[in-house]
Amino acid sequence: FMEREYANVHRGTHLLSRKATERFEEAYYVVADFIGAELRKGCVVFTSNTTHAIDLCSHVMADRPGKVVTTEMEHHSNELPHRRRGALLRCRVHDDGTLDLGHLEELLRKHEVKLVCVTAGSNITGVMPDVHKIARMAHDNGALILVDAAQAIARHRLDVKAPDDPEHLDFVAAAGHKAYAPFGAGFLYGPRSVLDQAPPYLPGGGTALAVNAREAEFLGAPDRHHGGTPNIAGIVAMARSLMFLQSIGLDEIRAHEVKLTQQILDGLTKIGGITVYGPPTAAERLGVVSFNIEGVSELIAAAVLSEEGGIAVRSGRFCAHMYMDRLLASPAYKLGGDVVPSGAIRASIGLYNDATDVERLIEFVGKVRARKWVGRYKMKGDEMSAEFAGRCADRWMEATQEGEGYSMGEEIGNPRGYEFEILQPEGGCRSYLIADPETKQAAIVDPLRERVDDYLDLLQAKRYQLVYTIETHTHADHLSGSPRLKDLTGAKMLMHANTHVACVDRGLKDGDIIELGRVKMEVIATPGHTHDSVCLVLPDRVLTGDTLLIGGCGRTDLPTGDSSALFHSLQRLLALPDDTGVFPAHDYDGRRASTLGRERKNNARLKLPTVEEFSGSMKKMNLPMPPNLGEVLNTNQRCL
Structure with a gap:
């Protein structure tokens, strides 16, 4: 559509406008079909989102006599628009979070009610009120019903029923992005007669039939409420998304959701110490599960799940503060531990899960x-920042002040025939970007997990294709970014063949050549710091990982370290030309590079002539252990 038919609608007779208008008009019928509606007595008005749709409903009902009833479980979007236009009543929920229909009946009987507003599915507990039963109750008392279908629209079948059915749903509001469409498009379904009688929601272009100096004659619905140019592409995309869901089948989607939701409920129960809000079985709820973990703030829990598990959950009160507060205070949900939550963690099931x-x-x-997370997390107000204990730890590798090193562009010079960039040049941990400028193929060496988003931005800006991530060894001081880059870009992960890391795509051996377009890197196996250490030789420089540092070398007192092996590995590096640039994986004094000639002259470790002397010197290093060493190694080895 965007490539071949994109144009404004209802504005011209040229081909593109006619095609765009055809797609736009088709969307009315797609939406109506999706919710089981007809468009003679009913009408679909397009909006920007569910909040807009609910506000439009509140607008068209504003001048009618009577009060509006909402419920304690509503999202703010189904509360605040009505609150600003008149008297409001609120139906209670039971202690378990389900709707108190007895109280609703009492409100309808005692008051003149014009509109009952209720969600089709709670965004906190997944509770699904019987909207058709509520519709009958409303109609029996002379009221209409508005159903907020934002959470339910893509999760189970919604049928508004015929206009003369006592269980007919008068108004339905929903948004396309809840049905896997782009953001920015939604709809309100409602009675055509009500929508026609109400004043235009936003008078302007496209809403009027005739305008003179004193008055305006407005079109009927839906056009009278479409002020200005609509989000044409968003509406067309929303229609296509609804058609996509129909092609799968809403019953199939619901069965998929119920199965996975029950798996979550069972799993959380098995862990113990977890408070889950809402019905105990998946068949009674939508595929959203909100919970608290005993003794752990919901903010910290959500941060750990994101930063260390790569799991997107939401935390807080989910724009339904009254409902969340009611649940937290309910005797039905007794919370243990010494941390009093102000909200919860919410996991949601999607088609793709x-x-x-x-x-x-x-x-x-x-x-x-x-409490086995790796990172250090700081909470300030409602914001959480993550500081990985597995991020590059300060000065746990050997570092000396001997040798100033060089900045890029000095004695080492610029790379010949390839692109080369030091990532995190001011940090203690160094990663490197290598790319062929002709083919745009790229590799990142020793990527850090917390910088993955930065790498993706850089690759996009340079229009590089990430072909490889290369790890010079299994890191013990920070979490590797390679597994996440693999998942996000399809890049292959390369490491020494002896590594215990589970997700390596190609095991490297001594003498292997890594080809990156026209760029070639030679692999030198350099065991010692770890048994799976390698260095990468480019035409004018060598990436030494933790084998050779500026003024020092990698330590050998960590798992799989071997001083004798490191001594021999360093001798192999010294066989390279003196003008070869040295780019290590660590430096804590802002030095970006050195040369082999400079290291041969100034590096005390390289001056030790025998294995025995070298090994004795390494035993005296007495360096602090990296924090959370075991957890970091385990996480990197399992590619978590």
Whole structure:
């Protein structure tokens, strides 16, 4: 559509405008069909989102006599628009979060009510009120019903029923992005007679039939409420998304959701110490599960799940503060531990999820419950910042002040025939970008997990294709970014063949050549710091990982370290020409590079003539251990 038919609608007779208008008009019928509606007595008005749709409903009902009833479980969008236009009543919920229909009946009987507003599915508990039963109750008392279908629209079948059916849903509001469409398009379904009688929601272009100096004659609905140019592409995309869901089948989608949601509920129950809000079985709820972990703030839990598990959850009160506060205070949900939550963590099931995603969620919730996260997290107000203990730890590798090193562009010179960039040049941990400027193929060496988003931005800006991530060894001081880059870009992960890391795509051996377009890198196996250490030789420089540092070398007192092996590995590096640039994986004094000639002259470790002397010197280093060493190694080896 965007390539071949994109134009304004209802504005011209040229071909593109006619094609765009055809697609736009088709969307009315797609939406109506999706919710089981007809468009003679009913009408679909396009909006920008669900909040806009609910506000439009509130607008067209504003001048009618009577009060509006909402419920304690509503999203703010189904509360605040009505609150600003008149008297409001609120139906209670039970302690377990379900709707108190007895109280609703009492409100309808005692008051003149014009509109009952209720969600089709709670965005916190997944509770699904019987909207058709509520519609009958409303109609029996002379009221109409508005259903907020934002959470439910893509999760289970919604049928408004015929206009003369006592259980007919008068108004339905929803948004396309809840149905996997782009943001910015939604709709309100409602009675055509009500929409026609109300004044235009936003008078302007496209809403009037005739305008003179004193008055305006407005079109009927839906056009009278479409002020200005609509989000044409968004509306067309929303229609296509609804058609996509129909092609799968809403019953199939619902069955998929119920199965995975029950897996979450069972898994959380098995962990223990987890408070889950809402019905105990998946068949009674939408595929959203909100919970708290005993003794752990919801902000910290969500941060750990994101930063260490790669799991997107939401935390807080989910724009339904009254409902969340009611649940937190309810005797039905007794919270243990010394941390009093102000909200909850919410996991939601989508079409794209499968059982392995749920297993990962349960695994990491279990880690949070056992306080076995790796990072350090700071909370300030409602904001959480993550500081990985597995991020590059300050000065745990050997570093000396001997040798000033060089900045790029000095004695080492610029790379010949390839692009080369030091990433995090001011940090203690160094990563490197290498690329062929002709083919735009790129590799990142020793990427840091917390900088993955920065790498992606850089690759996009330079229009590079990430072909490889290369790890010079298994890191013990920070979390590797390679697994996440693999998942996000399809790049292959390269490491020494002896590594214990589970997700390596190609095991490297001594003498292997890594080709990156026209750029070639030679692999030198350099065991010592770890058994899987390698260095990468480019035409004018060598990336030495933790084998050779500026003024020092890698330590050998960590798992798989071997001083004798490191001595021999350093001798192999010294066989390279003296003008070869040295680019290590660490430097803590702002030095970006050195040369082999300079290191041969100034590096005390390289001056030790025998294995025995070298090994004795390494035993005296007495360096602090990296924080959370075991957890970091385990995370990197398992590619978590």
